[in-house]
Amino acid sequence: MSFSTETKNELSRVEPEKKCCQLAEIAGFVRVAGSIRLVGGGKFKIVITTDNPAVARHYKKLIKEYFQVDTELEIGAAAALKKGHTYMLTIDPEMRSESILRETGILLVREGNNYISDGIYDDIVKTKCCRKSYVRGIFMGTGTVNDPEKSYHLEVVCSSEKLARDLKRLINTFEDLSAKIVERKGKYVVYMKNSQYISDTLAIMGAHSQVLKFEDTKIRKELVNETVRITNCDNANTDRALDASQRQIEAIHKIEDKVGLGRLPQKLAELAELRMNNPEASLTQLGEMMDPKLKKSGVNSRMKRIIDTADKL
Numbered sequence: 645m646s647f648s649t650e651t652k653n654e655l656s657r658v659e660p661e662k663k664c665c666q667l668a669e670i671a672g673f674v675r676v677a678g679s680i681r682l683v684g685g686g687k688f689k690i691v692i693t694t695d696n697p698a699v700a701r702h703y704k705k706l707i708k709e710y711f712q713v714d715t716e717l718e719i720g721a722a723a724a725l726k727k728g729h730t731y732m733l734t735i736d737p738e739m740r741s742e743s744i745l746r747e748t749g750i751l752l753v754r755e756g757n758n759y760i761s762d763g764i765y766d767d768i769v770k771t772k773c774c775r776k777s778y779v780r781g782i783f784m785g786t787g788t789v790n791d792p793e794k795s796y797h798l799e800v801v802c803s804s805e806k807l808a809r810d811l812k813r814l815i816n817t818f819e820d821l822s823a824k825i826v827e828r829k830g831k832y833v834v835y836m837k838n839s840q841y842i843s844d845t846l847a848i849m850g851a852h853s854q855v856l857k858f859e860d861t862k863i864r865k866e867l868v869n870e871t872v873r874i875t876n877c878d879n880a881n882t883d884r885a886l887d888a889s890q891r892q893i894e895a896i897h898k899i900e901d902k903v904g905l906g907r908l909p910q911k912l913a914e915l916a917e918l919r920m921n922n923p924e925a926s927l928t929q930l931g932e933m934m935d936p937k938l939k940k941s942g943v944n945s946r947m948k949r950i951i952d953t954a955d956k957l
Contacts, residue, residue, distance in 0.1 A: 646791065647789060647790065647791040647792070647854070647857075648787075648788045648789050648790070648791075649696065650854060651789055651851050651854045652699055652783075652787075653698045654851045654852075654853055654854055655780055655783070655784055655850060656696075656698040656699055656701070656702035656784070657702075658780065658850040659706075660706075663710065664768075664773070664774050665774055665776075665777040666706060666709065666710045667710060667768060667774075668768050668769060668777040669706065669778065669780055670703065670706055670707060670710060670711075671750070671765065671768050672778040672780065672781025672782035672783075673692070673703055673781035673785045674690065674692060674748055674781075674785075675748070675764070675782060675785070675807070676782050676785035676786045676801070676802065676803070676807075677784075677785035677786065678690050678692040678693075678750075679691050679692075680745065680750075680751075680760060683736075683737060687741070687742065688741045688751070689734065689735070689736055689737065689741060690734070690735040690745065691732055691733070691734055692715075692732065692733040692735075693730060693731070693733075694730075694731050694784075694785070695728055695729070695730055695731070696731070696784075697729075697731055699784050700731035702784075703715075704717055707735075707744075711740065711743075711744055713735060713739045713740060713744070714739075716733070716735075717731065717732070718734065719731055720732065748765070748768070749764070749765020749767065749768050750765075752765075762803070762804040762806045762807055763806040763807055763809075764778070764807065764811065764814060769814060775817060775818070776848050776849065776850075778814065779811075779814065779815065779848060779849055780849040780850060782800055782811060783800055785800075786800055786802070787799065787801075789842065792839070792857075792861040792862055792865070793861055793865075796837055796838070797837055797842075798835065798841075798842045798845060799833050799834065799835035800834045801828075801831050802831065802832045802834060803831065803832075805825075805827075807832070808825045809825065811823070811834045812824070812834050815834070815845070818844070820841075820844065821844055821848075822838070822841060823835065823836050823841075824836070839858075839862055843855055843858050885926055886924070889919070889924065890923075891951070892919055892947055892951065893919060893920065893923060895950055895951045895953075895955075896916045896919060896920055896950065898954045898957060899916070899950070899953060899954050903957065905917070908953065911946060912946055912949055912950050914934065915934070915943065915946050915950065918930050918934065919947075926940075927940045927943045927944055927947070928940045928943075930943050931943040
């Protein structure tokens with residue numbers, strides 16, 4: 645089971661207590677998962693589609709609790725190239741479908757004529773608790789969140805640019821959250837890639853168990869990445885130290901072959917002998933071997949003098 649499915653399954657167990665929050669969640673879900681069909685006489689039929697059985701059960705129950713309407717549930721085959729089934733909730737005109745569309749802010753009136761809005765109805769998301777519920781509903785409809793083991797990505801697919809902009813603005817009303825929009829195959833996708841934003845959004849929607857899993861994975865990945873970074877840094881430092889040691893030994897051999905180490909000042913000759921006998925030692929370790937002991941900067945200064953002497957031969 646995918647991380648996204650597990651998230652929706654957990655959210656399906658969230659039961660908003662306030663009536664306003666119930667309406668906001670239903671409105672968000674119907675906005676992206678519902679379609680409206682004319683059935684004659686200017687009447688409407690609502691068909692809500694999902695591929696998650698837990699989501700279908702949740703909204704069948706929530707719609708009944710709020711609107712006192714028992715939606716019809718149909719199970720069909722999934723679309724091509726997909727596994728599982730499609731679950732359709734149907735609300736006919738006799739089930740007050742028009743009233744439901746009006747109360748959810750989907751069917752509005754302009755200049756005496758009905759029209760289908762394509763954004764978020766402001767009256768439904770006036771309070772913070774209702775905004776949380778609306779985000780939960782719209783995510784349950786067309787939202788997905790990647791497994792944090794693979795990548796950090798949460799998105800909601802919107803059918804119109806206005807809905808995407810409204811959703812982005814709604815999400816950005818929460819402190820320290822920021823969403824972006826991208827157009828993809830004629831749809832508008834509201835998305836986040838920042839791991840902290842995604843974690844906070846999961847918490848806002850009420851998927852607290854998934855937040856713990858997400859944070860656990862995130863921490864473990866950060867520890868692994870930090871370990872790899874430190875190891876790579878140590879390896880790079882070791883490689884640089886070995887390369888420097890090799891250059892120093894080559895310089896000492898050149899001096900020895902050309903004029904002999906006895907031509908070097910005593911302090912430099914002493915350091916040259918130590919380097920030859922301890923090719924893998926660091927400059928700090930060489931300084932500890934000297935009598936009297938010498939700091940790394942002092943060892944480095946003397947080693948430069950040795951290399952300069954070799955370069956002049």
